Amino acid sequence: MRTRPCCRSVIGLKKGPWTPNEDKKLIAYVTQNGHENWHSLPTRAGLQRCGKSCRLRWINYLSPYIKRGNFSLEEDQTIIQVHALIGNKWSTIAALLPRRTDNEIKNHWNTNIKKRLINMGIDPITHKPISNNKDKDNIAIKHMTQWENVRLEAEARSSSMLITTNNNAVYSNMCAIMLANEDDPFSPTSISSFPSWDLLTAANDLNFREGLLSFEADSINNNNYNNNMETNDQEIRNGYGFNLQDDDDIMVALEAFRDGNGKYNLDASFALFE
């Protein structure tokens, strides 16, 4: 298949860092008109850029939806644990971290987390021990064994589901299993180390993306981004708009089966898939 010409082959298109003036133009255009067609957007917005460049700039930097700044400990744990399951699927990982972009997570992994894992004697690709230190090995092996056991159980449960078995389904099951087995609080597979992000908010974000443009435009115009987030969170809590159509929704559903003590009712949650 022939690929379309990349930006550099189109004479007159600008490359490199965006200027404040370009940002202003892009924000103004997207706010007013949305971004249904990135290809034609630069011309209409008066930008000497290719559509891809505009899209990247908006998604990774200009959108008011994204969260910037340091990653929290919980976010780091989420990245590490999900990466152990699915590898460099940055967009999938980003979907589990509300308001973080895949590019940001990828950068954070490459510049920060990867080095930390290596320093801990863990191979960042295989997530297995690389150190000769016996104690470190034993701890890491123990954790890997715990993970493997959880994974196998999750896969076994997934295989009995009507839905297609894939990484997200397995991961959803792992959530439930680990949250139900609070055995070792110092283990990376225990509830205390497992990501405690607000799953409702995560799903809120996923659902949000479809109606994002109007939301963003409203936020920019009214300078009430936080108010909108709160409003939407409340709507989600009130139970609007969920049906079990994809694996992300399943994760949300699992959250709904947390009992009064904060533990999961596995029988009820897995009944969802039967």
Add this chain to the structure above:
DNA sequence: AAACAAGCCAACCGCCGAAGG
């Protein structure tokens, strides 16, 4: 203070799959 190294991250590149003609 200058030179160099390392860290960081925005942005680019090439590829892929979906959709539509």
Add this chain to the structure above:
DNA sequence: ACCTTCGGCGGTTGGCTTGTT
């Protein structure tokens, strides 16, 4: 069935910043 267009993804680069000698 084939081709083109487009959005999206992951890998990589290059330039700016910060730290070290």
